[in-house]
Amino acid sequence: MRKYWFMYYLFLWIPAAVSAQPAPDSLVRPDSLLVLREVVVLGQRTATDIIPAQTLSGEALQRLAAHSVADALRYFSGVQIKDYGGIGGLKTVNIRSLGTNHTGVFYDGVGLGNAQNGQIDLGRLALDNLEVVAVYNGQRSAVFQPAKDYASASAVYLYARKPAFVGHRRDNLRTRFKTGSFDLLNPSWLWEHKWTPAIDVSVGAEYLYTSGKYPFTYTKKNGYDTTEIRQNGDVSMFRAEAALYGALPQGEWTVRAYAYHAERGYPGAAVREAPGVFKHADRQWDDNLFVQASLRTTVTPAYRVLLNGKVAYDYLHYLADPRLDVSTMFIENRYRQQEAYLSSAHEYTLSPRWKASLSCDVQYNTLDADLTDFVYPSRYMALTALATSLQGKTVRFQASLLHTFVYDETATPNEAARSKSVVTPAAAASIKPWQSREVFIRAFYKRIFRMPTFNDLYYTFIGNKRLLPEYTAQYNIGLTASHRLGAMWLRRLEAQVDAYYNEVTDKIVAMPSDNQFRWTMINLGRVEIRGVDVALSGEWQTGPVQWSTRLTYTYQLAQDCTNPNSLWYRGQIPYIPPHSGSAIVNGACGRWDFNYSFIYTGERYESSANTIENYSPAWYTHDLSLARRVPIGKTELRITAEVNNLLNQAYEVVQCYPMPGMNVKLILAWTI
Numbered sequence: 001m002r003k004y005w006f007m008y009y010l011f012l013w014i015p016a017a018v019s020a021q022p023a024p025d026s027l028v029r030p031d032s033l034l035v036l037r038e039v040v041v042l043g044q045r046t047a048t049d050i051i052p053a054q055t056l057s058g059e060a061l062q063r064l065a066a067h068s069v070a071d072a073l074r075y076f077s078g079v080q081i082k083d084y085g086g087i088g089g090l091k092t093v094n095i096r097s098l099g100t101n102h103t104g105v106f107y108d109g110v111g112l113g114n115a116q117n118g119q120i121d122l123g124r125l126a127l128d129n130l131e132v133v134a135v136y137n138g139q140r141s142a143v144f145q146p147a148k149d150y151a152s153a154s155a156v157y158l159y160a161r162k163p164a165f166v167g168h169r170r171d172n173l174r175t176r177f178k179t180g181s182f183d184l185l186n187p188s189w190l191w192e193h194k195w196t197p198a199i200d201v202s203v204g205a206e207y208l209y210t211s212g213k214y215p216f217t218y219t220k221k222n223g224y225d226t227t228e229i230r231q232n233g234d235v236s237m238f239r240a241e242a243a244l245y246g247a248l249p250q251g252e253w254t255v256r257a258y259a260y261h262a263e264r265g266y267p268g269a270a271v272r273e274a275p276g277v278f279k280h281a282d283r284q285w286d287d288n289l290f291v292q293a294s295l296r297t298t299v300t301p302a303y304r305v306l307l308n309g310k311v312a313y314d315y316l317h318y319l320a321d322p323r324l325d326v327s328t329m330f331i332e333n334r335y336r337q338q339e340a341y342l343s344s345a346h347e348y349t350l351s352p353r354w355k356a357s358l359s360c361d362v363q364y365n366t367l368d369a370d371l372t373d374f375v376y377p378s379r380y381m382a383l384t385a386l387a388t389s390l391q392g393k394t395v396r397f398q399a400s401l402l403h404t405f406v407y408d409e410t411a412t413p414n415e416a417a418r419s420k421s422v423v424t425p426a427a428a429a430s431i432k433p434w435q436s437r438e439v440f441i442r443a444f445y446k447r448i449f450r451m452p453t454f455n456d457l458y459y460t461f462i463g464n465k466r467l468l469p470e471y472t473a474q475y476n477i478g479l480t481a482s483h484r485l486g487a488m489w490l491r492r493l494e495a496q497v498d499a500y501y502n503e504v505t506d507k508i509v510a511m512p513s514d515n516q517f518r519w520t521m522i523n524l525g526r527v528e529i530r531g532v533d534v535a536l537s538g539e540w541q542t543g544p545v546q547w548s549t550r551l552t553y554t555y556q557l558a559q560d561c562t563n564p565n566s567l568w569y570r571g572q573i574p575y576i577p578p579h580s581g582s583a584i585v586n587g588a589c590g591r592w593d594f595n596y597s598f599i600y601t602g603e604r605y606e607s608s609a610n611t612i613e614n615y616s617p618a619w620y621t622h623d624l625s626l627a628r629r630v631p632i633g634k635t636e637l638r639i640t641a642e643v644n645n646l647l648n649q650a651y652e653v654v655q656c657y658p659m660p661g662m663n664v665k666l667i668l669a670w671t672i
Contacts, residue, residue, distance in 0.1 A: 050398055050429065051136060051139060051141045052138075052476060052496065053140075053141065054076045054077065054496075060550075061130065068125055069156070073093055076582075081094075083123075091123035092121065094575075095135065097529045098153045098529070100118070101119065102154065102448075102472060103153070104152030105120045106158065109145075110310050110341070111146075115365035116453060124286075131160065132157070134156070134159075144306060145357075147360060147385035148383055169194075170194040171191070173191050176188045178666070181214070181663035182214050184210045184665065185208070186207070188206035189204060190204035198248075199244060200244070202243045205240040206238070206240075212234045212235060215229055231267060231280065234265050235264045236263050237264075238261050241259075250299075252296055253293070282319065283319045289313045290310060304347045305344070306347075308343040310339070311339065312337075313337070315335070317333075318331065318332070336367070337365065341361070341363045342361065342362050344359070344360050354391075356387070356389075357385070360383070362383075364379070366379075375415045378410075381406050381407075383403070385400055386401050387399065388400075393432075393435070394433070396430040397427075397429045400425070402424050403422070405420070407419040415465060417452070420451070420469060429444075437481075442476075442479070443477040443478070445475055445476075447474075449472070452469065452521070475501045481495050490539075491538075493537075493538045497532070500530070502529040504525070507523070526561045529558040531554065536551045537549065548584075553580075558573045559573065574604075576604060577603060580600060583598040594627075597622075597623045598623075599620060606655045619652075621651075636670070637671075642667070643664050649661070
């Protein structure tokens with residue numbers, strides 16, 4: 001069966017490989033050559049997406065008091081970040097309470113994967129080389145995209161900075177150095193070069209070290225607070241990237257190579273093994289390598305092709321040594337993942353207002369681990385997406401069907417899960433009631449599922465090969481409005497409001513089996529989520545000062561509806577606050593830049609049992625930064641001072657994982 005499916009996909013690939021060539025000579029004017037000087041246009045686009053989207057880009061993104069992608073995502077409505085303590089802790093994203101594994105993460109249009117547990121650690125993705133961070137609920141408002149883009153309940157898109165050269169320049173060089181609290185040392189550099197008129201090169205590297213030692217408070221049994229120092233939170237990380245950007249007569253191509261190495265300690269939960277003693281000595285080593293390529297070309301005015309490919313290798317070494325921490329048992333495991341991915345997308349313009357697309361993806365994953373009785377799984381996955389879009393003067397409509405076929409193999413006979421073949425739909429519509437006003441009313445529906453991960457199915461003594469996929473159904477209705485006010489002090493105002501209902505069925509949960517030391521994964525849970533997301537942004541002018549503001553608010557009622565007979569039926573699910581929000585204020589005056597950001601997370605519970613024992617109080621943080629650009633000849637030095645958690649609030653995102661108090665950072669960025 002598997003062979004027949006992959007032969008089918010191969011035949012779908014043949015026309016893509018043949019058609020992805022430069023345009024024929026008949027489309028090129030041979031008697032003249034027109035060279036246009038490069039023009040860079042900066043501005044803010046009105047959010048007219050059919051499906052709700054939130055974006056931070058350019059200077060607004062770089063001014064945030066944020067080091068990683070996870071830090072930036074905290075400022076989006078409907079997004080929760082699980083942060084297991086400080087710079088070195090694991091950071092995962094949960095959008096509209098659907099769960100981490102239902103969120104796809106894409107880097108320059110190609111998915112980042114983790115077949116082992118489905119979680120992408122967003123803390124390892126730095127912001128310095130990113131131009132855009134975007135969050136989409138459901139999927140992107142586009143039909144010309146890989147089939148994998150349709151395969152998640154929500155998605156995070158990261159777009160790297162593309163080289164831009166002013167005038168006759170052929171080289172750009174930017175060096176940056178950050179230092180601050182917790183012994184932070186973080187140098188980085190980025191070199192951009194125009195190799196030929198049609199090819200640009202970008203090469204960069206970054207090193208980060210922090211001791212991760214910061215004070216935190218806890219309450220002793222006799223009722224008063226005392227202070228300890230967070231231990232074993234050190235991180236040593238090196239990242240390097242290189243990219244080629246090429247222009248074609250009727251398209252463009254990109255090749256990117258990425259390498260990451262890190263050693264870190266896991267500080268663990270702040271639970272005393274002995275009075276006043278916090279001992280954690282777990283260590284982890286990571287190596288991540290990938291090479292990805294993309295080609296986009298227009299074959300005819302009515303036909304476009306997009307090809308993507310990727311190979312990746314991930315290595316993880318985890319060590320828990322009782323000789324260093326008597327509270328733990330000895331564990332030393334090594335995991336190796338390999339991935340190969342190919343995608344072919346075709347868009348056909350059937351009329352000026354009607355487009356259709358066909359996307360075909362194939363992916364292969366393997367996992368090797370030195371676990372007892374491990375079955376060494378491999379996974380073959382094929383995705384086919386058929387989509388269409390209609391665009392009228394007042395109404396826009398999009399619909400898609402995604403077919404997913406998954407086939408697993410294991411080295412141990414009869415241990416592989418059954419193959420799965422599923423078709424899932426999505427539809428979205430947008431109405432513009434008044435031609436003279438930028439007001440859009442939109443709605444979408446999407447049904448999608450997530451495959452059980454290798455850990456869910458095959459982890460020794462825990463996995464369950466009979467697991468079903470975890471399904472979600474999403475319903476959304478919303479409104480986007482924007483207005484420009486010309487020369488008034490309020491230049492522009494934009495508002496987005498969305499109300500939604502989500503449902504998760506066959507939720508995968510861990511349950512104890514024959515004893516408390518052996519758990520297994522089962523399909524048990526059902527979750528209902530009702531919510532409202534609000535985002536307001538504006539542009540202001542007061543004298544010589546230009547201001548931009550962004551406010552977000554989220555209300556979520558996310559209830560565990562698994563067992564009607566349970567005492568905690570319809571309890572709010574763990575770590576989802578009913579109320580949360582954020583605020584960003586940016587100011588610019590001459591060579592000075594100012595940023596203030598605020599994050600609020602309301603009261604929540606650490607279990608579906610919403611009892612006082614599981615209650616977690618609300619927390620909020622204030623961050624400030626001030627920057628000055630100093631010209632030095634033909635170069636520029638940017639000096640930034642940051643103060644994070646200005647009020648030194650003690651808080652925990654995850655129970656028993658205390659976060660840093662007030663901390664400072666100095667950033668020097670020199671652009672040549």
